Amino acid sequence: MRIAAATVHPYALPLVRPWVASRATLTERRGRLLAVTSEDGLVGWGDCAPLPSSGEAGHARVFQALNAAVRGLPGRDTADVSPSDVPEVRWAIETALFDLEARRAGLPLRRFLRSSFPVIASPRQGTGARNDEPRTIAPVRVPINAALGPLDAGCADRAEAAAERGFAVGKIKVGVGAIDDERRALADVIERARGRLRVRLDANRAWPEAEARRFLESLVGLPIDGVEEPLADPTPAALAHLQKDLPFPLAADESLPVLGVDALLEARAVRRLVVKPARLGGIRATLALAAQAQTAGVELVLTSVVDSTVGVTAAAHLAAALPTENTHGLGTLDWLTRDVAPPPVIVDGALCLPAGPGLGLVPKG
Structure with missing residues (x-):
């Protein structure tokens, strides 16, 4: 063309x-x-x-x-x-x-990607989606976490509201305050959610190893979905040492380009990789990483930094094309007061992709 x-x-x-x-x-x-x-x-x-x-x-x-x-x-x-x-x-x-x-x-973009890249053409776990599905299909749901922001005084209210909206996972920024204070605040968030919300924490490389271990071990027994970037100075060996004793996944995000995918996977450093397709360099690069992670038995979660509807919808199509179903970090559209196009509908903690061809949207003039 x-x-x-x-x-x-x-x-x-x-x-x-x-x-x-x-x-x-x-x-x-x-x-x-x-x-x-x-x-x-x-x-x-x-x-x-x-x-x-x-x-x-x-x-x-x-x-x-x-x-x-x-x-x-x-x-x-x-x-x-x-x-x-x-x-x-x-x-x-x-x-x-x-x-x-x-x-x-x-074809919807996610369907076109599945037909174009054999590496992701296998059935998706838990969905039964196939590469030979009919060309006319219903909207597809991509599970996403609620973006709850920092662990501040309003976080428990936001968590309760997310649970009421049907989200299963809420993501919270930690590592800003004292560990004991954040641990108490987190307990309040979990109590307010009343068992309806698993918590995904992002520490943004906040702690030295001893403090990270103290915080992480205090989370055992709580409904923790995972913890991103706990170490201030991460190495594959240090992350692996932490991960082996924890029942929930640790995740690499900003450390990924620094430490390297191969080194992280070889060391079994984490059980989850968090990637922004724009930062990784596009659709092909994300699909290649997805195949590598799947072979290693590591989860791949796609995320955004308050991107526009076009960027989030593209990442959601990409997530829907992957052979495994995870909860992705694409629940950021309601942080914008306005957008470049009508955003996809979010129902019960899932972003509903339009069934139209391509992205299924047209930006406003």
Whole structure:
């Protein structure tokens, strides 16, 4: 399919309340939508949103790379495009091109990916989904965790509300206050949820090993879904030493590009990998990692940093295409006061993907 045009559309989306990330506090999500138009008039969409921690210089660098890549797209065949070396740009271009191809095939993006990549064509655990499923299908549900924010005075209220909405997992940022104070606050959150919510904790590399062990061991017996990045200075051996004594998964997120996937898997350092497809570098890179993780018996969870509806929907299609079903970190859309397109509906803790072709959405003018 030949590309007739490619255009970039800036956006700035205010947040309902500040989002505390590992190295930045976010009050507005800035990015660029990429629209790629084929000669027969179909349009595919992608989202390019640098991580908040990249700062002004990082945003400028990524947007400059996007503009340079987009200038070279018109007149090219979609099969001949070599996406950028910049991960966020590659994610945007791959998403737009796969969205375009899926729309032409008349298939939802996740169905198109399953038919295009044999590595993910096996039946999904617990769903019975098959590579030969009918072309006309009902909306697909992707389980997601509720993004509960920091372990502050309002966290128990947010956890109770998430449980009432049918979420099974709630994610909380920890490692900001004193360990004993956070442990008491966490007990209050769990009590308020009354057994309806498992807790996923993200420490963002908060503690030295002794403090991490003390906190983690205090969680045994609680409804803990997993703990991300507990160590301030992680190594595969140190993570493996912690993981072997715990009944719940430890997870690597920002340590993944630093320590390396091979080293983490070889050491059996963690039982879960948390990845942002945009940071990893796109759809193909995520699928390759999914296959590697599945072979090693390690869970793969996809997540976002308050991305737009286009970015979250693309990641949800990718999650739905994977051969195993996990609870993903894509429940961030209600942190935005407005968005670039109507967001997918969330029902009983699951994001309901539209059944239309491609992403199943069209951004607002």
